[in-house]
Amino acid sequence: MFNTLHCGSKTIGTQCLWTIKITRRRNTTELSxxxxxxxxxxWLYHHSGNNFVTTMLKLMSLSHDQASIGSSENNPINIVNDQIGSPTMIDDLARFLWKLCSQKQWVPIYHxxxxGICTWxxxxxxxxxxxxxxxxxxxxIYLRPTTSKQYASRVTRPPFSALDSHLSQTIATQKTWQQxxxxxLNELAQSKNG
Incomplete structure (x- = not known):
C-alpha cells in the first residue's frame, strides 16, 4: 500500500470540498x-516554468565542460524508470477545463x-x-535508467499514477503525450527563433 503525505492531503482536500458543498444558508433552515x-x-509540463520538460532540456543542454552536472558518456543523467504516469501539457488541460465549465452538469470527479502512459x-x-x-x-546526450530507491529524492512518488480519463473523453478528445x-517543443523552438 502506498502511503504518503500526498495521498493523505488529497483525501483531506476531497473531503473538505464535499463538506463545504452543502452549506446552510444564513438564518434559514434551507440548504444550498x-x-x-x-x-x-x-505530470504537468509546459515549455516555460519549472517542470520536468524544462529541467531535462536544461540538463541535456549543458556542455561537456560542465560534466559534474551535464550529460556525458562517463556522467549520464540518471532518470527514474520504475514510476509510471501520464504526462499532461498544461495547454490541453486548460482547453479541457474551459470545455468543462461550459457543461450543464458535472460528475463529482474528472481525471x-x-x-498514454510512460515512465519518467x-x-x-x-x-x-x-x-x-x-x-x-x-x-x-546520455540518459541512464535508475530505480526510485537509487535516485535520491525528497519526495516519495507512487509507482503507478496514470489516470483513467474515460469520463473526461465525453467532454474533450485527448491527444497522446507524444503528440x-x-x-x-516545437513551440519552444519557434519562440527561441522568433
Whole structure:
C-alpha cells in the first residue's frame, strides 16, 4: 500500500470540498448546494516554468565542460524508470477545463491527462528525441535508467499514477503525450527563433 503525505492531503482536500458543498444558508433552515467538481491531473509540463520538460532540456543542454552536472558518456543523467504516469501539457488541460465549465452538469470527479502512459525515463528519452528533432538539443546526450530507491529524492512518488480519463473523453478528445510533447517543443523552438 502506498502511503504518503500526498495521498493523505488529497483525501483531506476531497473531503473538505464535499463538506463545504452543502452549506446552510444564513438564518434559514434551507440548504444550498454549490456545484463543484474535482479535476485530477498528473505530470504537468509546459515549455516555460519549472517542470520536468524544462529541467531535462536544461540538463541535456549543458556542455561537456560542465560534466559534474551535464550529460556525458562517463556522467549520464540518471532518470527514474520504475514510476509510471501520464504526462499532461498544461495547454490541453486548460482547453479541457474551459470545455468543462461550459457543461450543464458535472460528475463529482474528472481525471485529465494526455493519452498514454510512460515512465519518467521513457518521457526523458522522448524529450531528447523530440528536442533534437526541434533543434533544441544536440547529440551526444546520455540518459541512464535508475530505480526510485537509487535516485535520491525528497519526495516519495507512487509507482503507478496514470489516470483513467474515460469520463473526461465525453467532454474533450485527448491527444497522446507524444503528440503534445512534440507540439510543446516545437513551440519552444519557434519562440527561441522568433
Amino acid at each position: 448546494i454549490t456545484p463543484i467538481c474535482i479535476v485530477r491531473t498528473s 485529465w491527462s494526455d493519452a 525515463y521513457e518521457f526523458a528519452q522522448a524529450i531528447k528525441q523530440h528536442g533534437i528533432a526541434a533543434g533544441l538539443l544536440h547529440q551526444p 503534445q510533447l512534440t507540439l510543446c
